[in-house]
Amino acid sequence: xxxxxxxxxxxxxxxxxxxxxxxxxxxxxxxxxxxxxxxxxxxxxxxxxxxxxxxxxxxxxxxxxxxxxxxxxxxxxxxxxxxxxxxxxxxxxxxxxxxxxxxxxxxxxxxxxxxxxxxxxxxxxxxxxxxxxxxxxxxxxxxxxxxxxxxxxxxxxxxxxx
Numbered sequence: 425x426x427x428x429x430x431x432x433x434x435x436x437x438x439x440x441x442x443x444x445x446x447x448x449x450x451x452x453x454x455x456x457x458x459x460x461x462x463x464x465x466x467x468x469x470x471x472x473x474x475x476x477x478x479x480x481x482x483x484x485x486x487x488x489x490x491x492x493x494x495x496x497x498x499x500x501x502x503x504x505x506x507x508x509x510x511x512x513x514x515x516x517x518x519x520x521x522x523x524x525x526x527x528x529x530x531x532x533x534x535x536x537x538x539x540x541x542x543x544x545x546x547x548x549x550x551x552x553x554x555x556x557x558x559x560x561x562x563x564x565x566x567x568x569x570x571x572x573x574x575x576x577x578x579x580x581x582x583x584x585x586x
Contacts, residue, residue, distance in 0.1 A: 425560055434549045441542040448535040455528040462521040469514045476507040 428434070483503055487496040 425557075425564075428553055428556055430549060430552060434546075434553060437542070437546040437549050441539070441546045444535070444539040444542040448532070448539045451528070451532045451535040455525070455532050458521065458525045458528045462518065462525055465514060465518045465521055469511060469518060472507070472511050472514060476504065476511065479507065480504050 480500065480503070483500050487500055490496065
């Protein structure tokens with residue numbers, strides 16, 4: 425059987441497809457990691473909100489037990505504001521992380537499209553190779569049939585001469 429003349433192209437397309445699959449896999453893993461980080465930050469924000477309420481209530485109880493006046497209330501207000509600022513920082517981190525997740529999602533889609541394109545190109549070359557193999561087999565079969573026919577004709581003519 426003659427060598428397939430596009431074998432090197434077929435090998436290159438297979439390699440491109442494998443690389444595209446690996447890139448897609450890596451992008452999916454990165455997206456999952458970023459989504460986990462976002463979930464962790466959201467849980468952290470929720471925990472801080474609950475903690476703030478508990479700390480403010482505890483601080484209020486301490487102030488009331490001491491009998492502190494307006495100065496104690498102002499300190500409690502500043503304490504609560506500081507806790508709210510911490511929550512706002514975490515909320516900003518969450519917004520940033522959401523953008524990172526969106527970017528990772530777009531990258532996954534891009535990698536999925538590249539992987540599909542690579543698979544389509546590989547499939548086209550594989551179909552071409554299948555046609556080539558069929559053609560080679562048909563040509564071989566035709567040659568064999570022609571050879572058999574010639575042998576049959578030669579035998580027939582040899583019998584006719586006798």
